[in-house]
Amino acid sequence: MSRTAPFRRLFGLAVLVSVMLGWGQASAETKQAPPSLDHIVWLQGSTARLNPIVAFLKEQMPGIRHEPLDTNAVRSWQMIQRGEPACRPSTVRTRAREAEAYFADTLLALPPELVLRRDKLNLLPRDAEGAADLGRLLEQKRLRGAYARGRSFGDMIDALLAAQQKNKNPMLADYATVAWGDRMRDMLAKDRTDYLIDAPGALAQLQKLGLAAEDYVSLPIHGATEPLVLGIACPRNPWGRVAIQAIDQALGTPAGAARLREITKDWLDAAGRERLAPQLEQFFQRRSKPLNPG
Template structure:
């Protein structure tokens, strides 16, 4: 990977952990960094972040035969509070994963008896489409494009969530310790190099459709400016 190839002279160790365990490690100040995490106000209090990607807002991933049952408006966008209140549909979410500020807030406000099951997994939700296909749940949340092009392509579809329009900032997170500050400064420096910026541009162009890039042009331009010249820490 990019950091390991560019940051020589140190030993890089990798540990697989589900989101909840990963953030426990960060919160406890353990000398470990999360290599790709969605940024939220709560996580900002625990970690230093280097943003390396902006992604489209997550949507609802649903088994194709349940699409018509989703509460959607004329634009095809899902009314999330109504969906979470509908006990006829079974939802699946990854415990400890962030789905962006809007969906996170709606999940916290969901009825106590909402038909939602939390799963602890190391693959950041990539197993949710497979669960839908197997009939273990009717819907979940995630990156619509990835789900529709993945192993369950044709059997699951995505739908945008009404009111969920903000890009998700994602990146590398290190604990708010002296060790974490030293590491994140080096991460900043590596991604500010021409190679680092080129890699991020490549990923962003693949992740963001042209219409999304146009709609969020000012935010994306600010992101690239900070990438090239990281703010002082």
């Protein structure tokens, strides 16, 4: 063997290591270069009025162009899933959605309720406290149910509904509606369904439709007792991470917490605020600082 062979091998190895280190450094630099954030599309149920949280962020982030886009719940979440440079300003935070989006917490909401035609009350399975047993109701297939497609009602209820859709329960319908499902109450009023899964306050909305509230009853759902955490959702990609961090920094101040507290007064009635008083106080204390969104 030539005496120079070991040196050639060592030289070749050194070159290879150098190339690999250079590639690694370039790769690290590429990963470290964050996308620019100069424009956010806000996916709203209706752009007739700018979402109040978006209005606050527009004040706090003047260097960014804020563009509201009118879209329904289904399409808006599809845009998040595709990784488009857009965010939803009001989304229920669940484990399933955290796998697809980054979140910055904004509000608390009361757990969903079941709104039922009163003449069907005798067919509704209930627990010992009188809450609607949604699991048994879906299994029995005696009443027609409906909910707005693309909305989330929390981990437990979402799992029940997903299982029913997978098994093609003929007594449960999901509808893609304009906005976030505001017209679902028409389904109940026109006797096209016996019950809705809806947010608290649905009875008041029925009254606004000119319907007699006494013809309907609103009940808590067994197992759905914890308040829902709402937040801004941005795609789980590099752009979404930059966007959600900037959004969380803007919200995570005493002024941000104070504005969200004011917005809560429109979001929850006095009874709802009283019911959630301890949780709301803790939430706003945490929200007065950045929350390390994820």
